[in-house]
Amino acid sequence: MKKELEVTILTKSLTGKKPLAGNNEINQLAFVVRDIEKTSEMFAKLLGIPKPAWFLTGDSEVSKVVFRGKPTNSRSKLVFMNTPTVQFELIEPNEEPGTMREFLDTVGEGIHHIAFDVDSIKVSLPIFEENGYPLLQSGEFTSSDGRYVYVDTLNDHKTLVELLESAEPRGTEPSKEFYESLLGTNKVEQLAIVVKDLDAAADAYCKLLGVEKPQVIQSGPSELTQVVFEGEATEGDSRYMFINTPLLQIELIEPGLSPSTWKKHLETHGEGVHHISFVIKNMDEKIKLLEKMGYPVIQTGNFYNGKGRYAYMDTTSDFKVIIELLERFDS
Secondary structure (H helix, E strand, O other), X not given: OOOOOOOOOOOOOOOOOOOOOOOOOOOEEEEEOOOHHHHHHHHHHHHOOOOOOOEEOOOHHHHOOEEOOEEXXXXXXXXXXXXXXXXXXXXXXXXXXXXXXXXXXXXXXXXEEEXXXXXXXXXXXXXXXXXXXXXEEEEXXXXXXXXXXXXXXHHHHOOEEEEEEEOOOOOOOOOOOOOOOOOOOOOOOEEEEEOOOHHHHHHHHHHHHOOOOOOOEEOOOHHHHOOEEOOEEOOOOEEEEEEEOOOOEEEEEEEOOOOOHHHHHHHHOOOEEEEEEEEOOOHHHHHHHHXXXXXXXXXXXXXXXXXXXXXXXXXXXXXXXXEEEEEEOOO
């Protein structure tokens, strides 16, 4: 089903349109979790890096958190893990009102937001508000001079957007101390989102990122794609689109009528993040490794153009998102 990834990614807008945040560099994927100790241990193993220690955000006098217009004593345990592309943020919130607590109580564990660094929230926030994305939560950094806001982009982008303003550059360089990563790579290639209306979601993302709308790709014929979902052959029809950003490729997927993991996700969870992707070698070996660890295969298939194959692994128990393995066939 997959287009051969083009992750030599755009560093600048392809149009004269300006991204809403002033840049189109999605540099963080943030996960809300219930047990940050366990989850950070698993992510460290996935990425092949030392397990970082979590820290607790400051009290209300320091963090100055305001959620839906009201001050709150929301505090969270945080862990940051840097990869060659995006930064992972793990968040374990306390019981006080806040967007992370709300997410955990209503959606459960998973990817809560994507983030952009901005020069000035005072400049950037009104742009989002003028485009129909209101302020959801604001606060101050705990361990450095900076602040953040979450804007409510959920309806259009199927996830929240965070704007980060730092007095000094944030530490996003990958760890210099590496072990063997679980998959043989720690480079996150792709964030994939299941949507009901591909064109509407693409319009929203292209406006957010200030890029031209890419072409729609139709899933290939079943004799080529050979999709198997939950052990049964299926057409696995879909329409999808790839949007490149400087660090990460966004994939938008609109499922068709035949059974597939995307259709099931839409029916059971609604629109939202479906998976993150890693390009790997020795697909069969990696599948066996993950199955042995207790992560079964959900769906497999070939790229729509026959130039590679993919496998979705049910890693949600430990990584709070499905992990997709992508393997390109040699030319």
